[in-house]
Amino acid sequence: MSFDVNAIREQFPILSRQIDGQPLVYLDNAATTQKPQCVIDAIVNYYSTCNSNVHRGAHRLADEATRLYEGARDTVAEFLQANAREEVIWTGGTTEAINIVANGLGQMLKPGDEVLVTEMEHHANLITWQQACKRAGASLKIAPINDAGELMLDAYEQLLNSNTKFVAFPQVSNALGTLNPIKSLIAKAKAVNALVLVDGAQGIAHGPVNVQELGCDFYAFSAHKLFGPTGVGVLWGRQELLASWPVWQVGGEMISSVSYQDAQWNVLPYRLEAGTPHIAGVIATGEAIRWFMALDMAALAAHEAALLASATEQAEAFEGLRIVGSAQQKMGVLSFVMDAGHPADIGFLLDRQGIAIRTGHHCAEPLMGRLGVPGTARASFSIYNTLAEVDALFAGLSKVKMMLA
Structure with missing residues (x-):
């Protein structure tokens, strides 16, 4: 073609x-992709015409900024084929997205539980689970690769068992370019009732992603590797999981009510989004994805x-x-x-x-x-x-x- x-x-x-x-x-x-002019323009337009905090304001600028910001969430949901926009959580990047999941998982693991990753992981998809296992007394298992940099599928499957609670692997290796058969890997992990996260940082800019077809529980990526700005990432997760997933950061926006003694968390997606976000970056991310989807x-x-x-x-x-x-x-x-x-x-x-x-x-x-x-x-x-x-x-x-x- x-x-x-x-x-x-x-x-x-x-x-x-x-x-x-x-x-x-x-x-x-x-490491990072360059940015088309439409993404640069989106950042300039936000700061030039409607710079304001989102969700809270009672004035025109806040309303315009909020519509652009939440419109970007709709775009991501469409791009990933999410079941609901509430499944899209804004983060600071893939690393933060994985940390949100790892922090919650660390509170659920217990001694005897196992987490499975691969030998080809980026540090962000290794150290997170390593530390979560250490805190919980769980075991981190490593699925081997061969000398060509391919995951050894038989060994991967043999490591899966009833103790495997979580599996994480990259869609594409950032260091080698290896494209993993993620749909098959997910299916094998789900067969032992493990939760699955796909590190999509390197795969996201090379074609469409349908999280429903993949069957994973979490998918994470960074905007800057998809022609968007730095400092913005996405955690997609199944709504039923995210609705009760332990919160990581607390503060403004992620609460529904608070007293000096206690606090109640907000509904999705806001319960996992604490503090003032990178508004211009989120808006520009939406523009980058719309640009990419048109190709x-x-x-x-x-x-x-x-x-x-x-x-x-x-x-x-x-x-x-x-x-x-x-x-x-x-x-x-x-x-x-x-x-x-x-x-x-x-x-x-x-x-x-x-x-x-x-x-x-x-x-x-x-x-x-x-x-x-x-x-x-x-x-x-x-x-x-x-x-x-x-x-x-x-x-x-x-x-x-x-x-x-």
């Missing part, structure tokens, strides 16, 4: 920038697959370069090491050529240990990247190889 990447790129003002006289080649999308998802997927295929082919032919993470099912990430030098040096020298990648352990330090590397260089692709930019990456790596020889 045709995909007009130039028309997409024209909507992202930062992509016209130069770095040290070189055109910007932005390949750090797994041809099949053409988008084909374009991104072509980018990764070209990068993989060139990487495999590049002498002295080794791909880290060669799963058969991958999305948007090429992680690698080079004989020529440390990933940090590779990143620095590419930056001097205007090419932005990420280096290090990618907030997945235990995973790097499992794979026997201190870290990797990671190029990650999005809808506005081009095949010419993939070529530029490998031309840049050729120069890096010569400089470090």
